[in-house]
Amino acid sequence: MRTVLPFSLAAGLAAAANSTTPSLLSSGDVDLGIYEAAYQKAKSFVSKLNTAQKVAVITGSDVNGTDFTWTALHNKDGFAGINSQYYVSGFPMGNALAMTWDRQHGEDEAKASGREFYMMGYNLINGPVASPLGRTPYGGRLPEGFSPDPYLTGAFMEKTVTGMNSAGVVTVGRHFLLNEQETNRSSSTHYSSNADDKTIHELYLWPFVDAVHAGMGAVMCSMNRVNSTLACENNKLLSGLLKHEVGFPGFILPDVSSQSTAYGSANAGLDFGSSSYWTTAVIEAGIANGSFTELRLDDMAVRNTIGYFFAGLDDGKQPDVAATTEYRDVRADHAKLIRKIGADSLALLKNHKSGSGGLPLNRPRTISIFGAHAGPSMAGPNFAFSVMGTDSDVYQGHVASAVGSGGLSNSYLATPFQALSLRAAQDGSMFRWIMNDTYSDTSSTSIFGGGSMGTGGLDMDSNSSDSFGGPQGESASSANSSMPTDMGGAGGAGEGAAGVMGTGTTVSPSIANYASDSEVCLVFINSWSGEGADRSELSNQDQDTLVSSVALNCNNTIVVINTAGPRILDQWVENDNVTAVVYGGYLGQESGKAIVDVLYGDVNPNGKLAHSIPRNATDYPVSICETAECALDEGVQIDYRYFDAHNVSVRYPFGHGLSYTTFEYGAFSAMKTDNAALNSKYPTGKLGLGGLKDLFDDVISVSFTLSNTGDLLGAEVAQLYVQYPSEAQQPVRQLRGFEKVALAAGEHKDVTFKLRRRDISYWDVIAQKWALASGDYTLSIGSSSRDLRGEVRVSVL
Ligand SMILES: *[C@@H]1O[C@H](CO)[C@@H](O)[C@H](O)[C@H]1NC(C)=O
Ligand SMILES: *[C@@H]1O[C@H](CO)[C@@H](O)[C@H](O)[C@H]1NC(C)=O
Numbered sequence: 001m002r003t004v005l006p007f008s009l010a011a012g013l014a015a016a017a018n019s020t021t022p023s024l025l026s027s028g029d030v031d032l033g034i035y036e037a038a039y040q041k042a043k044s045f046v047s048k049l050n051t052a053q054k055v056a057v058i059t060g061s062d063v064n065g066t067d068f069t070w071t072a073l074h075n076k077d078g079f080a081g082i083n084s085q086y087y088v089s090g091f092p093m094g095n096a097l098a099m100t101w102d103r104q105h106g107e108d109e110a111k112a113s114g115r116e117f118y119m120m121g122y123n124l125i126n127g128p129v130a131s132p133l134g135r136t137p138y139g140g141r142l143p144e145g146f147s148p149d150p151y152l153t154g155a156f157m158e159k160t161v162t163g164m165n166s167a168g169v170v171t172v173g174r175h176f177l178l179n180e181q182e183t184n185r186s187s188s189t190h191y192s193s194n195a196d197d198k199t200i201h202e203l204y205l206w207p208f209v210d211a212v213h214a215g216m217g218a219v220m221c222s223m224n225r226v227n228s229t230l231a232c233e234n235n236k237l238l239s240g241l242l243k244h245e246v247g248f249p250g251f252i253l254p255d256v257s258s259q260s261t262a263y264g265s266a267n268a269g270l271d272f273g274s275s276s277y278w279t280t281a282v283i284e285a286g287i288a289n290g291s292f293t294e295l296r297l298d299d300m301a302v303r304n305t306i307g308y309f310f311a312g313l314d315d316g317k318q319p320d321v322a323a324t325t326e327y328r329d330v331r332a333d334h335a336k337l338i339r340k341i342g343a344d345s346l347a348l349l350k351n352h353k354s355g356s357g358g359l360p361l362n363r364p365r366t367i368s369i370f371g372a373h374a375g376p377s378m379a380g381p382n383f384a385f386s387v388m389g390t391d392s393d394v395y396q397g398h399v400a401s402a403v404g405s406g407g408l409s410n411s412y413l414a415t416p417f418q419a420l421s422l423r424a425a426q427d428g429s430m431f432r433w434i435m436n437d438t439y440s441d442t443s444s445t446s447i448f449g450g451g452s453m454g455t456g457g458l459d460m461d462s463n464s465s466d467s468f469g470g471p472q473g474e475s476a477s478s479a480n481s482s483m484p485t486d487m488g489g490a491g492g493a494g495e496g497a498a499g500v501m502g503t504g505t506t507v508s509p510s511i512a513n514y515a516s517d518s519e520v521c522l523v524f525i526n527s528w529s530g531e532g533a534d535r536s537e538l539s540n541q542d543q544d545t546l547v548s549s550v551a552l553n554c555n556n557t558i559v560v561i562n563t564a565g566p567r568i569l570d571q572w573v574e575n576d577n578v579t580a581v582v583y584g585g586y587l588g589q590e591s592g593k594a595i596v597d598v599l600y601g602d603v604n605p606n607g608k609l610a611h612s613i614p615r616n617a618t619d620y621p622v623s624i625c626e627t628a629e630c631a632l633d634e635g636v637q638i639d640y641r642y643f644d645a646h647n648v649s650v651r652y653p654f655g656h657g658l659s660y661t662t663f664e665y666g667a668f669s670a671m672k673t674d675n676a677a678l679n680s681k682y683p684t685g686k687l688g689l690g691g692l693k694d695l696f697d698d699v700i701s702v703s704f705t706l707s708n709t710g711d712l713l714g715a716e717v718a719q720l721y722v723q724y725p726s727e728a729q730q731p732v733r734q735l736r737g738f739e740k741v742a743l744a745a746g747e748h749k750d751v752t753f754k755l756r757r758r759d760i761s762y763w764d765v766i767a768q769k770w771a772l773a774s775g776d777y778t779l780s781i782g783s784s785s786r787d788l789r790g791e792v793r794v795s796v797l
């Protein structure tokens with residue numbers, strides 16, 4: 001059990017935060033591995049600089065030496081696409097990418113996006129994002145990050161860093177650390193996230209470790225304080241954790257208005273900062289009177305340049321920085337990748353396939369779509385850059401990006417309306433729309449007269465012309481030919497309709513009329529957020545009413561959701577008329593096409609939830625902190641960890657997602673692959689990138705056979721969950737492995753998970769080391785965190 005410290009003690013801990021000595025790369029404490037060659041180049045480069053030139057490097061200025069020049073790195077916002085730039089691609093954002101549970105997609109997207117940055121002349125990219133992690137579902141910047149699970153986020157941090165590195169740019173992992181909300185982040189408050197040592201290690205620091213291990217060259221420290229000290233001036237956080245313990249070799253730069261002192265920040269571990277704090281005079285005076293050291297200045301300059309050499313930016317080939325509106329041919333065939341990743345990220349949460357109901361769609365005769373999210377907003381395809389948050393938690397148009405510095409610069413946006421129109425034309429479907437969440441027209445000129453459709457619905461089997469009212473229609477044959485088959489015997493009604501039923505599609509547009517007159521009803525809803533403000537609701541009444549109104553009249557209502565973070569579905573999800581639910585994050589420029597690929601089965605759904613969906617917003621333990629000091633008392637118990645610990649039944653568990661085919665999990669077995677390691681409580685290796693090197697050694701493997709038992713090609717995300725012995729004081733179970741496996745109908749494959757030492761260690765706060773717990777570890781494999789197909793025990797120590 002975690003004990004909560006009184007505030008007087010917290011102040012004492014802020015003092016402790018100043019006590020760690022700076023971590024100097026020259027100390028040789030870190031085995032730099034893949035960074036060693038870059039280190040030698042950076043050291044040699046810095047040895048040529050005088051103090052003023054070193055100060056220029058750490059404050060972002062160019063340097064003209066006698067026999068060399070240094071061009072400051074070109075920093076740019078965005079990650080899933082270049083923020084504020086013409087003629088570039090908009091890729092799926094982090095919250096969608098994570099839902100693919102496909103590491104290769106993470107690497108491929110980062111490489112393609114990184115390539116666009118590179119070709120536009122940018123080389124220091126503000127992403128990927130692992131904080132916010134998702135302490136609270138209301139966090140406004142969740143779309144930029146991946147998942148509240150640190151292992152899943154860590155996997156994507158690793159792969160996106162690898163992908164960007166291979167594109168020749170330097171990644172800036174952000175926002176370090178505990179930057180879990182937007183409210184009170186800036187100005188005078190800089191809210192303080194006060195978390196204990198165990199929580200920081202096991203939850204929030206974890207994904208940054210993966211990024212460092214993969215070769216991340218820079219980190220942005222966050223606007224909030226940690227234990228009352230500004231994150232960017234927090235010695236324990238920057239020097240203690242990130243550099244000394246995790247072996248980070250690159251440089252730390254501050255988020256907006258997050259540096260407040262000259263020596264305090266530099267001594268704490270900030271490596272890049274403002275020339276108004278760090279003038280040559282101030283730096284020289286500090287060195288002269290002992291407030292600062294030349295060794296640290298050299299270290300800062302080396303750290304600022306090491307990523308540049310690591311990425312190969314010294315090859316003299318990098319293009320100049322493009323003007324914002326300049327045309328450069330950078331997009332290649334990225335649209336295809338964007339569409340594929342988007343489709344592979346969508347999770348099918350519910351599907352009642354029966355007759356013509358449910359998914360996939362098969363040339364439906366009549367389709368009606370509902371909701372503003374189906375089509376373009378009045379003005380598009382992008383939102384104005386804004387760090388002021390959003391006016392509303394829903395958007396009146398299709399959402400495929402967040403707002404703020406992580407926002408995409410879509411050159412165009414394929415909406416569901418556009419993609420469905422094309423598909424309907426190809427299939428010969430009749431296609432109708434009401435792209436407004438609150439549309440209330442119940443015109444009495446409906447086909448059925450008297451507006452009775454508004455509440456009642458159509459008696460499909462009626463042959464009585466009385467139920468339609470009005471004078472006789474003139475053309476029975478036109479009625480006959482244009483009526484959808486699911487209208488059954490009602491086709492005869494054409495003879496009785498007032499030039500309405502009798503002329504086919506001219507059903508008066510009301511929600512009830514369209515819904516009751518369609519073989520399939522697609523309702524599109526969203527939630528919207530971004531930088532500068534948090535969400536205020538996890539569901540929206542207008543949109544929930546829209547779904548319910550459609551479902552009241554349509555027995556084949558399919559709901560498509562694109563959301564910033566968790567979205568509560570309980571007002572309608574159990575309604576039998578809601579036959580399917582497709583759920584996703586922000587998909588980027590090809591959004592509508594990716595959605596249509598899944599709706600029609602061109603892509604068999606294979607995404608899975610990267611967070612839980614509870615039954616009620618009140619099921620979450622924490623919302624937004626509105627005070628200056630925020631106690632993260634829930635510790636590591638966020639998302640499924642909390643729901644599991646408290647036996648809260650959820651609507652859809654973390655890791656859930658259906659397919660149009662079925663999978664079977666065979667018996668599985670575990671094997672210790674490194675007995676020597678498993679007999680040692682603590683790691684014994686040297687410090688490398690990411691921490692003690694043997695933390696990354698494989699120690700246990702788990703194998704099983706996965707079969708596709710259906711009749712369609714499909715992919716399943718198999719998940720490995722670990723339950724520790726009680727000594728470790730861990731959540732009920734936690735994700736420690738996943739593989740996405742594609743299988744043809746009837747095919748089966750052997751799947752092996754490898755657990756690293758790190759994956760079965762807990763943070764021992766006394767020893768200040770990662771430790772193995774003594775006893776039985778229970779390893780479970782399943783299709784979601786609550787659909788486990790079996791378990792096996794392995795005893796350790
Ligand atoms: C820690 O360092 C910061 C920045 O130099 C300073 O403002 C703060 O007072 C120090 N805290 C303590 C408790 O010494
Ligand atoms: C370096 O030299 C270039 C070209 O000679 C000049 O444009 C630039 O302003 C100089 N920069 C500095 C920091 O002196």
Ligand SMILES: *[C@@H]1O[C@H](CO)[C@@H](O)[C@H](O)[C@H]1NC(C)=O
Nearest residue numbers: 005013195196197227236237
């Ligand atoms: C913050 O304070 C907690 C005690 O409440 C301590 O366990 C933790 O190590 C501190 N972390 C940092 C980064 O100062």
Ligand SMILES: *[C@@H]1O[C@H](CO)[C@@H](O)[C@H](O)[C@H]1NC(C)=O
Nearest residue numbers: 281282285286288289290291
């Ligand atoms: C060192 O010099 C700086 C700049 O003049 C000053 O701010 C600081 O207080 C001095 N520190 C000491 C220990 O004298």
Ligand SMILES: *[C@@H]1O[C@H](CO)[C@@H](O)[C@H](O)[C@H]1NC(C)=O
Nearest residue numbers: 355356357358460486555556
């Ligand atoms: C909806 O109702 C119609 C008319 O009764 C029927 O033909 C159709 O099969 C039903 N669809 C579903 C998905 O139940």
Ligand SMILES: *[C@@H]1O[C@H](CO)[C@@H](O)[C@H](O)[C@H]1NC(C)=O
Nearest residue numbers: 372396436437438439440441
């Ligand atoms: C949606 O329809 C309602 C009522 O019919 C109308 O008041 C509102 O302005 C419409 N919204 C938009 C975004 O067009």
Ligand SMILES: *[C@@H]1O[C@H](CO)[C@@H](O)[C@H](O)[C@H]1NC(C)=O
Nearest residue numbers: 460461462463464489490492
């Ligand atoms: C409707 O009329 C047709 C043709 O007269 C007849 O075959 C059918 O059984 C009738 N349906 C009902 C429900 O009365």
Ligand SMILES: *[C@@H]1O[C@H](CO)[C@@H](O)[C@H](O)[C@H]1NC(C)=O
Nearest residue numbers: 476477478479480481482491
């Ligand atoms: C209605 O359509 C059916 C099928 O195409 C056709 O057999 C029938 O003759 C048509 N009835 C009229 C009145 O046109």
Ligand SMILES: *[C@@H]1O[C@H](CO)[C@@H](O)[C@H](O)[C@H]1NC(C)=O
Nearest residue numbers: 457551552553554555575577
């Ligand atoms: C389902 O839809 C049918 C119309 O197809 C309607 O009669 C029925 O009341 C609806 N059921 C619910 C629970 O809304």
Ligand SMILES: *[C@@H]1O[C@H](CO)[C@@H](O)[C@H](O)[C@H]1NC(C)=O
Nearest residue numbers: 568569570571615616617618
């Ligand atoms: C959620 O819980 C609140 C408070 O108990 C309740 O008023 C509300 O109806 C619940 N919402 C749903 C969707 O069940």
Ligand SMILES: *[C@@H]1O[C@H](CO)[C@@H](O)[C@H](O)[C@H]1NC(C)=O
Nearest residue numbers: 642643644645646647648732
């Ligand atoms: C949750 O359920 C388990 C198993 O039924 C039980 O052991 C545990 O005490 C329950 N926890 C809570 C918080 O109710």
Ligand SMILES: CC(=O)N[C@H]1CO[C@H](CO)[C@@H](O)[C@@H]1O
Nearest residue numbers: 183184189625626627628629
């Ligand atoms: C301490 C502080 O600044 N609290 C503010 C945090 O934000 C909320 C919501 O905007 C304000 O009401 C608080 O005053």
